[in-house]
Structure formats: structure tokens, C-alpha cells
Amino acid sequence: MDKNVSAAVIRRLPRYYRYLTDLLKVDIKRISSKELSERMGITASQIRQDLNCFGGFGQQGYGYNVESLYRELGKILGVDKRFNAIIIGAGNMGNALANYPNFKRRGYDLIGIFDINPELVGKEISGITIQSIDELESFIGKNKTDIAILTIPSQSISEVAEKVAALGVKGIWNFSPQDLKLSGDVVVENVHLSDGLMVLGYKIGELEQQNR
Amino acid sequence: MDKNVSAAVIRRLPRYYRYLTDLLKVDIKRISSKELSERMGITASQIRQDLNCFGGFGQQGYGYNVESLYRELGKILGVDKRFNAIIIGAGNMGNALANYPNFKRRGYDLIGIFDINPELVGKEISGITIQSIDELESFIGKNKTDIAILTIPSQSISEVAEKVAALGVKGIWNFSPQDLKLSGDVVVENVHLSDGLMVLGYKIGELEQQNR
DNA sequence: TAGATTGTTAATCGATTAACAATC
């Protein structure tokens, strides 16, 4: 198991995880795929298929134990691990992410913030002093850095991405609208906020056409 | 045409739009599906299929005119329209989005910011004074509001979403980790940043397993 | 005209759903 799991399945895992969090909050101990399917609006079949990509977490006649399934999914998603993260680009988005509470909750520790603008260097965000981008290499050399969060403009994105990749960062969380393609040993998660904005514009257009 | 276009196709449209923007920048006048496919890393066949959901924008033997395809996609995505937007939740993320430059570029005008915290009310973000959430109803009554950007905590999300929907907002851009399900006349685009973070955690785990 | 490349139909592939035997 665990191999050849499709991207579609993987992107649903955090969603399962969120629903299980909610169940735990209201103290529900067990859940069947049928009941979960009603809550989530997907088929019970899909839930069972998805989960069975990673193991038989359920029990016939009983369903799934909420807490243990939650723990298992957390493990698969790496929530139990600690990742050291740096933010490159201390603008508005970098600032927002530095203060993002889910960050720590998902296993990420922010250990550095960098910017190219000398006026920002030395200022503090969320208890961390902004450093010059020139310090990046020596910083990563001294501090194990697992992921880099890139909140910089498109034009510098691929240069910076390649640099951090070369310095041994394992993952990149890319907030620029530019697609990142990097070779081999680094994984990339693109956010592309403005894509969502355009999809929203499309959907509103559709909606208005229907109501005509 | 234009009906029954799958979500997969729609989510690729902003990507095409971005690549066309880049082509325009470097002054490329025309492009074949083959060349675009090489740049984007998807098949030429898919590009032609996708575009033909909306019309025959190309010309046999020639390819696609970059500028006119760009304009057509822009129209489909509503980039040529103006949408009035408000932000609810003037925390870090609300603040970042208020200053987000792509916002205006995609046809959105920010006309109001709201927060429940009295200490924030009266302060200015990006030239707009934060109002109390109590003013929301009267504000939307007086000012045509197309979309609401929700950057508030999960616990209040569905209440606020239902409220703005009832007040006639057409679209919701939801930044809380909670899935929003709303009836009928309002479209929702969920962002769920922490999902991306967990997918990143998963991918890093996979990567490490391979390199073992 | 000849060459290129589209629009579109048909074939393939993969993902979702249905069904049911296994089993708690």
C-alpha cells in the first residue's frame, strides 16, 4: 500500500482530517463510512476506497474509531512530525502567514523570515527578526530548514526557488502566481490565490446566466 | 457550448490565462496548441479540448492568436467585469488580501472591510476604514456588494456566510478551514490553506521514503 | 497549392460508484 496513490485521493485526506477533528470536538467515538459520507457530501464507497489506499483502518460491523483514524491520517499527512520553515518575502502575505495559527498546529515551526528590502530587515514579525536575503545561504547552512514559503513577486520566484532547492530544502510552498517546476528532490505546493479569484468570477458569470 | 463544462476544465482556465499573459509580455503573437503544451507540460489535445468547450478560438494551420485568446479567456473568467468586494475579518489574512495587488487586476474593487473587534474598528487598511460587523447589513443595503471575502475563524464562518448570502452577495471567497455549503444563489470558492500545508507534509514524507 | 494545425470523433485510461462476500 501507500504507493501509486492518486493526487485526487491525497487532496481529500486533509478534508477527512478536518471532519474527524470536528467529530472529536463533539465527542463522537465512532463513525461509519455511511454517516461520514452524509456529513461530507461524498459517497461512502469513495471514503472506504480512499482510506484503504493506506490500510484497513475500520472494523466490519463497527465502522471507524474516530480517534484512531484521526491519528492515522495525521501520521500519513505528517502532522505528527516537526518541520522547520522559513518565509521568504516579508510583505503582506508573508506577514499573514507568519502569524497563521494553523501553521504550528500542522507541525511547522517558523525559524526565519527573509526579505530583500533593507528597510524591512531588522524588524520583527511574530517574534522573529527579518533577515536580509543575503543571509539565506549561511542561515540554512546553520539551521536545518525543511520548507521554504515563498511570498515574493513572480519575477524572482524561480531564481529563489532554485536557490533554496540547491541549499537542500525539501518542500516549497509557493504563493506566487508563477508555476514552479523543479527537478527531483524537492516537492512543491502551489497556491495561486488569483486563480481562485478568477474561478469565482467564472462561477458568478455562470450563476447570472442561469438567473436570466 | 459553455454548459456542462467540468470543474477540471474550469480550474485549468486561469492557468491558460497566466501563460498567455507571459506570452504577451514577451511579445509572442501566435501560438499552437503543441507549443503551448510544451510550455505548460500538458497535452496539446487537452488544450484544444478545453478551449473548444467555449468556442473555436483557433485557426487551422495557424494556431491561436495570443492576444485574442487572452481576451476571450478573460471574458470567460469575468476579468473584464468589475466586482465590488468586501472583506470580513481584518486580521492578518484580511489585511494581506486588502493589499493584494492581483485583486484589482482581476476586476475586484475593495469597497469595505469589517471586523467584530471594536479595537480594530476605525483603523485604516489600504485606504479603507474598518467598520463594525454590525454595520454590515446597512452597508450592503446601500452599496452593491458582489463578493464577500471571509477571513474569520471557523466557528463563526457559517453564520456570517449565511448572513451575507441572505443579503444578496453573489460569491464568497472562504479562507476558513471549514467547508461552506450554501444553498442556491451564491457561489463559494474555498481556499483552505492548511490543507495545502498537510499535502506538503504528505509529499515530503513520500519523498523521504523514496530516498531511503 | 502544400503544409500546418485546428476542431472533433473515437479509443483509452483512470477515478468513482455499486455490489457483495468476509467478518466483527
Added chain:
DNA sequence: TAGATTGTTAATCGATTAACAATC
């Protein structure tokens, strides 16, 4: 034990890719 619900195989559905006639 009987009932419930899983894990898993098989059937269906949809999305992607290939192929090619139409045509610029």
C-alpha cells in the same frame, strides 16, 4: 447468533489522449 459495516472486486462513468478529416 444476527445485524452491521467493512474491505475489495467488478461495473460504470467521466476525463484524457490519440487520431484524423476539415480547412486555413
